[in-house]
Amino acid sequence: MAATPATPGQPAIQIRDLVRRFGDLTALHGISLDVHPGEIYGLVGPDGAGKTTTIRIIAGLMDADQGSVVVLGLAPDDPRVRESVGMMPQRYSLYGDLSVGENLDFFRQLFCLPRAQARQRIQRLLALTRLSPFVDRRADDLSGGMYKKLALACALLHEPRVLLLDEPTNGVDPVSRRELWTLLDEFVAEGMAVLVSTPYMDEAERCHRVGLLHCGRLIAQGVPATLVHDLDHPVFVVEGGDRAVLQELVEAAPEVQAASPAGARLRVVVKPGATAALRERLAGVDAHLEPTRASFEDVFVARIGALEEAAA
Amino acid sequence: MRARRFLIRVWALAHKESLHIRRDPLTLYLGLLLPLIMALLFGFGISFDIDHIPLAVADLDRSPQSRALVQDFVAAQEFEYRADLLDPDRAIRLMASDRATAVLTIPQGYARSLDRGETAVVGLQIDASDPNTAQQALARADIMAQVATARIAAEAGLLEKGSGGLPLSARTWTRFNPAARSALFLVPGVTAYVLALVAVLLTSLAVAREWERGSMEQLFATPVGRLEIVIGKLLPYLAMGCVQVLLVMTASAWVFDLPFRGSLVLLAFASLLFMLGMLGQGLLISVITRNQMVATQTSMLSAMLPSMLLSGFMFPIDNMPLFLRVISHLVPARYYIAILRGVLLKGNGVAELWGQVAMLALFALVMIAVSTVRFTRKLA
Numbered sequence: 001m002a003a004t005p006a007t008p009g010q011p012a013i014q015i016r017d018l019v020r021r022f023g024d025l026t027a028l029h030g031i032s033l034d035v036h037p038g039e040i041y042g043l044v045g046p047d048g049a050g051k052t053t054t055i056r057i058i059a060g061l062m063d064a065d066q067g068s069v070v071v072l073g074l075a076p077d078d079p080r081v082r083e084s085v086g087m088m089p090q091r092y093s094l095y096g097d098l099s100v101g102e103n104l105d106f107f108r109q110l111f112c113l114p115r116a117q118a119r120q121r122i123q124r125l126l127a128l129t130r131l132s133p134f135v136d137r138r139a140d141d142l143s144g145g146m147y148k149k150l151a152l153a154c155a156l157l158h159e160p161r162v163l164l165l166d167e168p169t170n171g172v173d174p175v176s177r178r179e180l181w182t183l184l185d186e187f188v189a190e191g192m193a194v195l196v197s198t199p200y201m202d203e204a205e206r207c208h209r210v211g212l213l214h215c216g217r218l219i220a221q222g223v224p225a226t227l228v229h230d231l232d233h234p235v236f237v238v239e240g241g242d243r244a245v246l247q248e249l250v251e252a253a254p255e256v257q258a259a260s261p262a263g264a265r266l267r268v269v270v271k272p273g274a275t276a277a278l279r280e281r282l283a284g285v286d287a288h289l290e291p292t293r294a295s296f297e298d299v300f301v302a303r304i305g306a307l308e309e310a311a312a
Numbered sequence: 313m314r315a316r317r318f319l320i321r322v323w324a325l326a327h328k329e330s331l332h333i334r335r336d337p338l339t340l341y342l343g344l345l346l347p348l349i350m351a352l353l354f355g356f357g358i359s360f361d362i363d364h365i366p367l368a369v370a371d372l373d374r375s376p377q378s379r380a381l382v383q384d385f386v387a388a389q390e391f392e393y394r395a396d397l398l399d400p401d402r403a404i405r406l407m408a409s410d411r412a413t414a415v416l417t418i419p420q421g422y423a424r425s426l427d428r429g430e431t432a433v434v435g436l437q438i439d440a441s442d443p444n445t446a447q448q449a450l451a452r453a454d455i456m457a458q459v460a461t462a463r464i465a466a467e468a469g470l471l472e473k474g475s476g477g478l479p480l481s482a483r484t485w486t487r488f489n490p491a492a493r494s495a496l497f498l499v500p501g502v503t504a505y506v507l508a509l510v511a512v513l514l515t516s517l518a519v520a521r522e523w524e525r526g527s528m529e530q531l532f533a534t535p536v537g538r539l540e541i542v543i544g545k546l547l548p549y550l551a552m553g554c555v556q557v558l559l560v561m562t563a564s565a566w567v568f569d570l571p572f573r574g575s576l577v578l579l580a581f582a583s584l585l586f587m588l589g590m591l592g593q594g595l596l597i598s599v600i601t602r603n604q605m606v607a608t609q610t611s612m613l614s615a616m617l618p619s620m621l622l623s624g625f626m627f628p629i630d631n632m633p634l635f636l637r638v639i640s641h642l643v644p645a646r647y648y649i650a651i652l653r654g655v656l657l658k659g660n661g662v663a664e665l666w667g668q669v670a671m672l673a674l675f676a677l678v679m680i681a682v683s684t685v686r687f688t689r690k691l692a
Binding site: 085109110 | 317
């Protein structure tokens with residue numbers, strides 16, 4: 001029933017020029033992206049960028065105003081697609097008064113999985129998420145991290161070919177976050193296509209490809225390492241000088257694209273070709289620039305800074 | 313294959329919903345305890361039957377005849393002797409302070425008038441701030457006066473002994489509820505009211521909760537269809553409604569001797585239709601409001617108040633102004649109460665009640681159809 005043959009090379013999710021409005025507000029201004037089988041695609045951006053709206057449209061929970069969405073070769077609200085798509089919403093969306101086991105069993109039945117076959121999967125998922133000792137615990141009594149792992153287990157129960165995760169690690173402790181990502185890697189290795197949204201830049205670097213979403217627009221797309229490598233803005237840490245004076249100076253300097261605190265010091269993303277001018281300016285306050293490795297976050301702030309400058 | 317999957321999903325949803333019900337003390341209370349409490353409360357506490365009406369007497373005659381009249385009034389316990397007034401002007405104060413509902417004044421010379429064969433006049437004042445009580449007190453006083461007249465006439469030899477009474481007497485029968493007990497009148501109303509309350513409120517809360525807590529999003533992301541959600545959600549509450557009807561009927565039969573004179577099958581069928589209509593209304597409310605708070609208030613306004621006020625539960629529909637009579641036709645409780653009273657008290661069957669049953673079926677059909685259509689599998 002759910003067997004839409006996967007043509008080799010054809011993306012599992014294909015979005016073209018997606019537009020969605022809520023009244024006067026345009027949440028998505030024409031987004032296009034592909035997610036392939038065996039790939040984790042990270043949708044990265046701050047709150048309100050349009051991540052949840054994008055995921056909901058792909059899951060068939062909302063309609064697009066314009067543009068096209070094809071999931072496994074079908075329209076997203078086609079009942080056959082739902083058999084092969086797993087979704088983990090951002091909000092708490094399991095049943096808090098049901099136990100871990102009851103929640104899993106409910107979703108097992110909704111997907112009409114035979115009990116014997118499902119039991120093995122449930123055992124495996126419980127083991128992977130290390131929730132086995134808590135089968136009888138009410139979902140409401142789980143910690144944030146355990147709850148998210150249960151939600152992930154519920155979304156994976158029917159072995160979907162496409163997995164949609166809306167900020168799965170929001171409110172989760174660092175250890176559980178790492179566990180969640182390790183889990184994802186395991187399933188992706190089996191050929192699943194994963195679209196994950198996150199506001200955390202460090203998580204973006206764990207994706208195969210990322211799209212930077214800002215105010216309803218994809219402002220950059222690509223392999224994280226390549227995006228970092230291709231950043232034409234040099235990145236430095238400011239050494240020496242008085243912190244308060246430096247902060248004011250750096251923020252006002254036209255050569256600086258973006259500045260952010262890095263421990264006790266300042267990290268600056270400098271506009272292309274403006275390094276010399278900034279060095280001179282800093283020499284006046286007894287400070288100098290130390291080169292440092294660009295990170296994914298630098299890419300993001302550089303892109304947004306450039307956009308906002310262009311708009312002003 | 314498709315039918316099997318449909319049934320599996322409906323069962324999954326119904327089972328999940330029954331787990332919610334079992335774990336929520338409020339739902340259990342509303343569903344099972346409240347109907348019993350209401351039935352007993354209305355059956356016992358809220359009674360239109362009035363006896364032991366507090367009576368004060370201003371006997372200015374102080375004769376054996378006047379004492380016999382007072383005895384006539386209190387003998388049947390319709391009136392209860394509370395106070396003796398020397399000053400008839402204090403009557404109004406006594407009624408104002410609620411110590412007496414009726415004051416009987418026997419003027420000086422009462423015995424003498426009777427002896428002379430003249431018409432003796434006595435006065436009865438009744439507190440009419442509660443018209444229902446006043447009316448009943450008046451009716452009872454009338455009967456007492458007749459009883460006294462007959463006795464006096466017989467004593468005076470005006471009537472032949474054992475001849476049967478006064479020249480004119482009407483013999484009246486009250487049928488179906490011979491003792492005119494309000495419990496028998498109210499229990500059908502309570503049943504309908506409680507079912508309306510629980511069915512509309514609980515369903516609307518159940519679906520609105522799913523929206524509010526975000527689980528609808530997860531549900532919509534699975535292959536489950538909207539008809540499956542609707543049926544799966546309604547089934548447990550339908551079962552609960554059946555338990556309620558049985559509980560209220562059994563308790564009422566036991567405690568109030570509620571008779572059962574008509575067709576059990578018809579009653580069961582009508583109850584099912586009525587519940588489906590109420591469940592459908594609850595569903596429609598929650599599909600539109602998506603919010604527990606608003607759903608509760610809408611349920612109150614659209615189901616509970618009409619079921620209590622416009623259904624004939626307590627206030628006869630025939631006495632309402634035209635405007636309200638027209639609206640009452642949209643209140644399913646009206647038909648259900650008519651069916652309950654017909655089946656329980658009058659022994660009615662399909663021949664008398666098919667019209668009411670048809671209205672219930674129509675209401676249920678419209679509600680469930682409209683709410684299923686309005687229930688889109690989209691978040692926005």
